[in-house]
Amino acid sequence: MATASSISAASAALTGLxxxxxxxxxxxxxxxxxxxxxxxxxxxxxxxxxxxxxxxDDVARVVMGQDVPGATFIIGELRLPRVIVxxxxxxxxxxxxxxxxxxxxxxMASPDIIGITSGANLAAVVGIxxxxxxxxxxxxxxxAGGLITALVTSGLSWKGTIAPSRLIxxxxxxxxxxxxxxxxVLIRGDQWDIQAASRWLTGSLASSxxxxxxxxxxxxxxxAVPLMLLVGQIDVLRLGDPMARSLGVRTNAVQTxxxxxxxxxxxxxxxxxxxxxxxxxxxxxxxxxxxxxSKPPLAASGLVxxxxxxxxxxxxxxxxxxxxxxxxxxxxxxxxxxxxxxxxLSRKQTLI
Amino acid sequence: MTQxxxxxxxxxxxxxxxxxxLAYEHRTxxxxxSLDIPQGRIGAIIGANGCGKSTLLKxxxxxxxxxxxxxxxxxxxxxxxxxKQVARILGLLPQxxxxxxxxxxxDLVARGRHPYQKxxxxxxxxxxxxxxxxxxxxxxxxLAERPIxxxxxxxRQRAWIALALxxxxxxxxxxxxxxxxxxxxxxxxxxxLSELNAREGxxxxxxxxxxxxxxRYTDWIxxxxxxxxxxxxxxxxxxxxxxxxxxxxxxARIVTDPDTGLPxxxxxxxxxxxRHRSA
Numbered sequence: 001m002a003t004a005s006s007i008s009a010a011s012a013a014l015t016g017l018x019x020x021x022x023x024x025x026x027x028x029x030x031x032x033x034x035x036x037x038x039x040x041x042x043x044x045x046x047x048x049x050x051x052x053x054x055x056x057d058d059v060a061r062v063v064m065g066q067d068v069p070g071a072t073f074i075i076g077e078l079r080l081p082r083v084i085v086x087x088x089x090x091x092x093x094x095x096x097x098x099x100x101x102x103x104x105x106x107x108m109a110s111p112d113i114i115g116i117t118s119g120a121n122l123a124a125v126v127g128i129x130x131x132x133x134x135x136x137x138x139x140x141x142x143x144a145g146g147l148i149t150a151l152v153t154s155g156l157s158w159k160g161t162i163a164p165s166r167l168i169x170x171x172x173x174x175x176x177x178x179x180x181x182x183x184x185v186l187i188r189g190d191q192w193d194i195q196a197a198s199r200w201l202t203g204s205l206a207s208s209x210x211x212x213x214x215x216x217x218x219x220x221x222x223x224a225v226p227l228m229l230l231v232g233q234i235d236v237l238r239l240g241d242p243m244a245r246s247l248g249v250r251t252n253a254v255q256t257x258x259x260x261x262x263x264x265x266x267x268x269x270x271x272x273x274x275x276x277x278x279x280x281x282x283x284x285x286x287x288x289x290x291x292x293x294s295k296p297p298l299a300a301s302g303l304v305x306x307x308x309x310x311x312x313x314x315x316x317x318x319x320x321x322x323x324x325x326x327x328x329x330x331x332x333x334x335x336x337x338x339x340x341x342x343x344x345l346s347r348k349q350t351l352i
Numbered sequence: 353m354t355q356x357x358x359x360x361x362x363x364x365x366x367x368x369x370x371x372x373x374l375a376y377e378h379r380t381x382x383x384x385x386s387l388d389i390p391q392g393r394i395g396a397i398i399g400a401n402g403c404g405k406s407t408l409l410k411x412x413x414x415x416x417x418x419x420x421x422x423x424x425x426x427x428x429x430x431x432x433x434x435x436k437q438v439a440r441i442l443g444l445l446p447q448x449x450x451x452x453x454x455x456x457x458x459d460l461v462a463r464g465r466h467p468y469q470k471x472x473x474x475x476x477x478x479x480x481x482x483x484x485x486x487x488x489x490x491x492x493x494x495l496a497e498r499p500i501x502x503x504x505x506x507x508r509q510r511a512w513i514a515l516a517l518x519x520x521x522x523x524x525x526x527x528x529x530x531x532x533x534x535x536x537x538x539x540x541x542x543x544x545l546s547e548l549n550a551r552e553g554x555x556x557x558x559x560x561x562x563x564x565x566x567x568r569y570t571d572w573i574x575x576x577x578x579x580x581x582x583x584x585x586x587x588x589x590x591x592x593x594x595x596x597x598x599x600x601x602x603x604a605r606i607v608t609d610p611d612t613g614l615p616x617x618x619x620x621x622x623x624x625x626x627r628h629r630s631a
Contacts, residue, residue, distance in 0.1 A: 011484075012488075012493040012494065012496075013458075013483075013484040013485075013488045013493035013496055014481070014484040016458055016487070016493060016494075016496025016497050017458040017461075017462070017483050017484055017487065017496055018480065019497060020459055020496060020497045021475070023497075024456075024459060105450060229471060232466070232469060232471075235463070236463060236466050238450065238452045239449050239450055239451070239452070239463060240446065240448070240449050242410075242413075242415055242446035242449070243445075243446055243449040243450070245413075245414070245435070245444075246415070246439065246442075246443060246444035246445075246446070247439055247463065247464070247466040247467055247519065248435045248436035248437075248438065248439030248466060248467040249435070249466070250435055292454070293452050293453055293454035293455045294456075294459055
């Protein structure tokens with residue numbers, strides 16, 4: 001009797017388990033397919049729809065490398081690199097943001113809120129204004145700035161392990177100090193440099209060209225692939241440090257690796273486009289909503305980030321009377337969404 | 353010292369704290385403590401708040417590295433062993449684990465299979481069966497697809513225990529598994545653990561606050577006072593008026609539970625509202 005009942009109960013449990021896992025997997029897959037399609041559609045629209053509209057077959061032929069009179073230069077040399085850089089930066093911001101948010105179990109733990117972006121900004125502004133650097137050295141400097149900030153913030157909030165709430169508060173404080181330093185460097189610059197630095201600080205794709213693409217793509221691959229492999233460990237870290245360690249996760253090693261990889265990813269994108277406001281912060285929650293809570297949505301969040309940047313770029317170029325930097329548009333969209341998110345969060349859980 | 357009989361199965365693993373000193377930064381919590389965990393038995397660590405109970409449990413679970421001495425799992429220092437290998441032998445249910453919002457019970461319990469997963473994260477049939485079994489014995493089969501944030505506190509605690517069961521460890525450590533639960537759920541959780549021990553021979557060590565529950569549900573009790581072993585033995589040996597006065601600084605009477613024959617603690621009559629009312 002006992003065996004009969006235990007077998008039937010076990011099969012109920014087994015079907016329940018299989019069904020819940022299959023449902024979660026289906027939701028993740030649908031979210032990914034929709035997001036890939038959305039990103040691809042926005043990519044093409046952003047490419048085709050400028051001051052002059054190009055037919056889709058012209059766009060396709062230029063992308064394929066054919067010579068189309070009147071379109072090859074505008075699309076191939078001006079729009080394509082800009083759209084590619086925008087996509088890559090969006091992917092990078094989205095993935096870096098969600099790694100921090102999931103691992104530290106807090107939406108507020110996004111790198112643009114805990115000061116890491118501010119650290120990269122300060123380093124880049126110092127590079128542009130005081131050192132007159134550009135290109136690869138500037139990227140490296142921004143990365144160093146982001147990494148040092150991450151190191152200092154985690155160091156100051158270290159208590160044998162990373163304490164998320166301390167890290168967030170410490171980061172917000174440090175961020176304010178870093179922004180003040182950035183302003184101070186800015187007012188010391190020449191007129192021309194200040195303009196360049198300010199435009200960069202707003203987040204802009206206007207000056208993107210082909211030289212940005214290879215290094216950005218390389219860093220994206222080098223950091224995103226290991227991060228994807230760490231998804232299982234980030235997932236278990238969501239259960240809290242003691243539980244994760246009990247389940248065999250080397251928490252300090254994994255957290256350090258994720259932070260270093262995510263900061264490199266974020267800073268390299270920041271160096272290319274400037275800090276496009278709110279993308280890192282917004283992508284994770286939107287991706288979680290789309291892909292469900294069953295796994296940290298790294299890829300989905302990257303695609304959401306890319307979609308936000310591309311959509312904002314389209315809006316920035318066409319809706320207002322004059323072209324705006326893309327960061328202005330993400331701020332206009334991101335600000336209200338942040339407030340809505342904060343209201344929803346504060347109803348459900350403590351913010352910090 | 354009392355020898356607690358062990359129930360050794362051929363696959364049993366041993367856990368032994370060898371002269372460990374436990375400290376946070378500069379504050380020493382436990383000076384020098386040795387404890388050989390009886391295999392296949394259920395034990396409780398008791399003591400006043402701040403006496404080092406949870407700290408000791410953390411050290412046994414390799415979450416805290418001893419400042420000196422070592423915790424030995426099968427004779428090997430636990431901090432030097434690969435953490436995933438340890439995770440297949442020893443499980444811990446911490447005091448306040450965190451459930452990702454919106455996740456279903458089955459999905460949460462499936463996390464217990466992490467120590468067995470490869471880098472690619474493939475979930476095998478063995479994993480499925482272990483999770484289904486854990487859901488079944490914790491009575492959660494019908495709740496498998498419910499989001500964890502929509503079930504009662506008792507069901508949530510059972511889900512965490514199910515996660516630990518899915519981990520299929522020979523040794524299970526629990527930090528106050530009955531806290532925040534109402535009395536029915538407390539008894540349910542303790543019954544579940546004794547069934548687990550009886551059926552699978554799992555060695556269980558838990559930090560408990562309720563002395564009467566400790567008396568009923570354990571083979572051995574360790575009473576800590578200021579980070580030192582004050583009393584150790586069977587419940588009948590440890591639960592005494594002298595121990596309660598000594599360890600908890602409280603006057604109590606120990607009577608024999610008429611149903612179980614086990615010691616039962618009743619706080620001294622002076623600790624009551626009736627004292628004020630009768631005057």
